[in-house]
Amino acid sequence: MSDQSSANYPADVMKKLISLCKQRGFVFQSSEIYGGLKSAYDYGPLGAELKRNLMAEWWRDMVHSRDNVVGIDASIIMHPQVWRSSGHAAGFADPLVDCLVSKERFRADKAPRPAVGAELPITCPDKGVAKDWAEQIEKRFGVALERDGNILSGLKAVSATEFGFVPKGAAAPAQVWPWRGYVEPTFGSPFLGDERQFNLMFRTALGSVDPMNEVAAELARLTAEPDLAAAVKSRFGRAADEGALKTAIESGDRGRILRAAIELLTAPAMAYLRPETAQAMFVQFKNVLESSGQKPPFGIAQMGKSFRNEITVEHFIFRSCEFEQMEMEFFCEPGTQKEWMQYWKDQRMQWWKRYANHPERFAFRQHAKDELAHYADDCYDVDFEYPWGYGELEGIASRTDYDLKQHEKNSGVKLRYTDQEKADPATGKKPWQYTPYVIEPAAGATRGVLVYLLDAYHEEERTTAAGEKEVRTVLKLHPRLAPIKVAVLPLVKKDGMPEKADAIAALFRARGILAKVDEKASIGKRYAKHDEIGTPWAITVDGQTLEDGTVTLRDRDTTEQVRVAVDAVVDLIARKLQA
RNA sequence: GCGGGUGUAGCUCAAUGGUAGAGCGGCGGCUUCCCAAGCCGUAGACGCGGGUUCGAUUCCCGUCACCCGCUCCA
Numbered sequence: 001m002s003d004q005s006s007a008n009y010p011a012d013v014m015k016k017l018i019s020l021c022k023q024r025g026f027v028f029q030s031s032e033i034y035g036g037l038k039s040a041y042d043y044g045p046l047g048a049e050l051k052r053n054l055m056a057e058w059w060r061d062m063v064h065s066r067d068n069v070v071g072i073d074a075s076i077i078m079h080p081q082v083w084r085s086s087g088h089a090a091g092f093a094d095p096l097v098d099c100l101v102s103k104e105r106f107r108a109d110k111a112p113r114p115a116v117g118a119e120l121p122i123t124c125p126d127k128g129v130a131k132d133w134a135e136q137i138e139k140r141f142g143v144a145l146e147r148d149g150n151i152l153s154g155l156k157a158v159s160a161t162e163f164g165f166v167p168k169g170a171a172a173p174a175q176v177w178p179w180r181g182y183v184e185p186t187f188g189s190p191f192l193g194d195e196r197q198f199n200l201m202f203r204t205a206l207g208s209v210d211p212m213n214e215v216a217a218e219l220a221r222l223t224a225e226p227d228l229a230a231a232v233k234s235r236f237g238r239a240a241d242e243g244a245l246k247t248a249i250e251s252g253d254r255g256r257i258l259r260a261a262i263e264l265l266t267a268p269a270m271a272y273l274r275p276e277t278a279q280a281m282f283v284q285f286k287n288v289l290e291s292s293g294q295k296p297p298f299g300i301a302q303m304g305k306s307f308r309n310e311i312t313v314e315h316f317i318f319r320s321c322e323f324e325q326m327e328m329e330f331f332c333e334p335g336t337q338k339e340w341m342q343y344w345k346d347q348r349m350q351w352w353k354r355y356a357n358h359p360e361r362f363a364f365r366q367h368a369k370d371e372l373a374h375y376a377d378d379c380y381d382v383d384f385e386y387p388w389g390y391g392e393l394e395g396i397a398s399r400t401d402y403d404l405k406q407h408e409k410n411s412g413v414k415l416r417y418t419d420q421e422k423a424d425p426a427t428g429k430k431p432w433q434y435t436p437y438v439i440e441p442a443a444g445a446t447r448g449v450l451v452y453l454l455d456a457y458h459e460e461e462r463t464t465a466a467g468e469k470e471v472r473t474v475l476k477l478h479p480r481l482a483p484i485k486v487a488v489l490p491l492v493k494k495d496g497m498p499e500k501a502d503a504i505a506a507l508f509r510a511r512g513i514l515a516k517v518d519e520k521a522s523i524g525k526r527y528a529k530h531d532e533i534g535t536p537w538a539i540t541v542d543g544q545t546l547e548d549g550t551v552t553l554r555d556r557d558t559t560e561q562v563r564v565a566v567d568a569v570v571d572l573i574a575r576k577l578q579a
Numbered sequence: 580g581c582g583g584g585u586g587u588a589g590c591u592c593a594a595u596g597g598u599a600g601a602g603c604g605g606c607g608g609c610u611u612c613c614c615a616a617g618c619c620g621u622a623g624a625c626g627c628g629g630g631u632u633c634g635a636u637u638c639c640c641g642u643c644a645c646c647c648g649c650u651c652c653a
Contacts, residue, residue: 015646023590023604029644035626036644096580096650103582105649186649193581200651276653311580311651318653325653373652381652392652444653464615472615491612520606524614531614543612552613559614 007361007385010459014387017457018316020473024533026050026453026483027317039313039320046533047449049483049514051324054448055303057480058326061351062301069299069328070292074280076305077206077271082279085410086403087374088201089272096311098193099184100140101133105311108195110370111182120155120163122189141191143175155190163190202273202307202321211269215262222261228254232261239264273307278440281329282403285415296417296436297340299330303445315388317450324445329399331417331436335425337398340439345380345396348441352382352393355478356455361385362393375402382443384451393451394443401435408435452481456534465524475534476557479577486515486573487530491542493519500541504551507570513577531556537573 010016021027026047030040043051063071083089097108101122114120122145124130130150137152138144143165145152156173158164160181164173183190205211218235225231229249233240240249245264248256274280281288281300288300303326313319332340345364353359367379375397382394404415416435424432453475460472479485488505490497501517508515516535518526523540530538538554540561545551551569552561564572 018645019590032626032644034643038644098581098649103649105581107650306653308652312649314646314651316645319651323653327653388647395653442653447653462614470615489613493611495612497612522611522614522616524616526615527613528615540613554614561613 007358007387009387009454010457013454013457014316016473017453020457020475020532021047021453026533039310040322041317041320043449046483050452050477050481051445051449053481053483054452055324055326055445057355058351058443058445058448059301059303062299062326062328066299068294068297069301069330070288070294071301072280072284072288073304074277074284074302076274076307077204078274078279078283080271081410082283082407083201083272083275085406086279086282087406088275088279097184097195099187099189100191100193101136101189102184102187104184104186106185108180108182111185112188113182114157116157116160118157119153120157120183120188120190122152122155123187124150124152125187126150137191141175141177157190200308200310201275202309204271204273205266205269206271207269209269211266215265218261218265219258223258228257232257236261236264275308276306276442277302277304277325277327278329278399278442279403281327282407282415282438285331285404285407286413289417295419297330297332297336299328301326301328303327315386315391315450317446318386318391320446323447325442326445326448327440327442330439330441332439333419334401334434334437337400337437337439341378341380341396341398344439344441348382348394348396348443352451355452355481357458357476358455361455363390365390373397375399384447384454386451386454392444393447394441396439396441399438399440401437403438404435452477472528472531474531474556477534477536479536482534482536483514484516484530484533484535485513485537485577487526487535487538488515488517489523489526489538489540490517490519491523491540495543496546497541500545501539504539504541504566504569508573511570511574513570513573527554527559537576539569 018027021044022029024046025044028042028044029036030042031037059071063069080089096105097111098105122133124133127150130147130152134145134147134152143154145154145165146168154165154167156164156166157179158173158176161179162176163179164176166173177191179190180192180195184192222228222231222235229252232245232249236245239245243260245257245260248260281302285300288294304324305322306325307322310319310321313321330340330344349362349364352362356362361384363383363385365381365383367376367381372379377400378398380396381392382396383390384393407413408415416433418431418433420431422432423430424434456475456477458474458476460474461469462472463469475482486505486508488501488508490501498517498519501519505515505517518530520526527538534556536556538556540552540554542552544563545566549566550563551566553564553569553572554561
């Protein structure tokens with residue numbers, strides 16, 4: 001992973017692209033007139049077309065062009081148990097900590113854990129920062145660390161639960177602080193803030209009766225009781241003997257007790273917005289298997305919205321809390337998952353490159369063992385070289401039989417396939433009943449939109465008719481992705497040319513090809529505008545059209561024109577779109 | 580969330596403690612036979628809230644959003 005992109009993007013490409021997206025109607029900030037909503041974006045008229053086209057291409061390739069993949073369209077809200085079974089309720093929450101010195105945020109479970117007795121040097125980025133941090137530490141914690149270049153020393157891991165400051169030559173620490181056993185990963189600082197859980201799932205309440213009514217009433221009653229713990233115990237009965245409520249009561253902390261009580265009171269109404277579309281494919285595995293006539297190896301595909309409370313959102317539509325996925329769960333025989341992984345890796349990479357001007361910007365990256373999600377035993381990302389460096393676009397994960405087994409265990413419903421023809425490799429007996437292994441190509445649809453916008457964004461130096469230099473901006477979108485396929489332009493707004501243009505556009509619409517007539521401003525401006533929104537072809541109606549029934553057909557990328565008969569032009573474009 | 584930066588028409592920018600201009604773009608009209616031509620007209624902005632002040636777009640505070648970094652992952 002590099003943080004310096006080597007891809008040859010124009011200067012400030014993101015800034016220009018975001019501006020173009022707004023100006024031309026691809027992407028707007030959500031709720032902009034009210035000040036905007038963090039990381040939420042709306043797709044305008046052109047963006048909606050682009051996203052639909054991209055997703056339609058995926059569906060066509062993954063579902064319609066294969067006889068062993070079927071699609072579903074599941075609800076976003078699922079039974080809460082789904083997320084407990086899948087591990088998202090527990091595992092999708094990361095313990096995050098802020099370093100009080102460097103201000104870095106990191107995951108506690110991945111931080112280095114020095115041995116008891118070890119020195120805890122803080123390695124600062126440079127001498128200047130070292131001086132600054134040493135002063136901060138002195139001011140805030142009252143100890144003067146020794147400073148040698150960019151290293152601050154004198155801190156030591158005193159025990160598993162304490163670290164301290166040991167002045168040079170001293171045997172015992174002059175001062176100690178509580179410690180959770182790890183240090184900030186980049187600089188090694190042990191001065192850390194609290195560990196906080198970030199649950200990445202969106203919660204919502206299901207049901208027309210607001211659970212807060214009951215919460216308010218119960219809290220009013222419980223807090224009036226002289227002995228809160230006793231009142232809570234009698235209200236919740238056995239629930240008070242387990243889980244968060246039990247530990248809260250033991251702690252004696254009123255705040256924690258009330259917090260746990262609220263959790264229990266609201267639990268019956270709590271639901272989650274799905275953090276991935278995948279789980280519906282596992283949960284409906286049996287229904288699809290029985291109704292579709294499929295048998296392994298086969299896939300279930302789905303496109304749709306998912307929601308995650310991302311810790312940080314960034315890079316325009318790259319990471320947002322509400323996003324759209326294109327996922328497929330491919331169920332295969334245990335033992336064949338490696339071959340299928342190879343197959344889907346190839347398929348998916350080919351698909352991404354098919355629509356790209358810069359196929360070299362796509363690359364695989366295999367996950368290291370320690371970065372695999374809780375459900376995966378192997379994973380390859382399709383990375384794209386964004387202007388800020390490589391980043392994920394699609395993850396192709398080997399999810400083993402984890403999900404189906406989890407749901408089988410928790411639902412009590414067998415989620416297996418019985419192969420009448422094959423013998424169980426373990427027993428040698430027919431039939432073989434097994435839990436399929438799963439390969440999951442999971443692509444970001446909204447990321448795909450950004451990727452193809454970036455891939456298509458081109459700037460060219462050109463000289464105007466007046467002899468001035470200027471930049472021609474062209475969105476070299478693949479014709480199948482382009483929002484508008486054909487611009488139909490009367491050369492001038494007279495002599496019946498606008499009417500002729502309308503008639504030609506109608507021919508395209510009748511064939512389901514999106515064509516727009518544009519008769520505003522000069523012909524040059526109209527060409528430039530359509531170049532900028534990625535319209536691959538422009539048809540111009542001129543004087544000759546009215547005489548011999550031919551038009552000029554202009555290519556967006558070369559700006560070259562050929563004369564074709566009106567009668568043939570729709571078929572010609574239709575054929576180009578098929579290619 | 581933390582640290583740093585930013586916030587003036589659709590876009591790119593300007594000016595100002597006395598309520599704001601331009602270029603491009605938009606809309607309407609005229610003109611125009613091929614790559615952002617010209618003419619006329621027209622609409623449109625100080626992110627939001629509070630404070631200081633006689634008066635705030637300008638100074639202060641808060642908030643919201645965006646950008647960069649940390650973390651995350653489709």
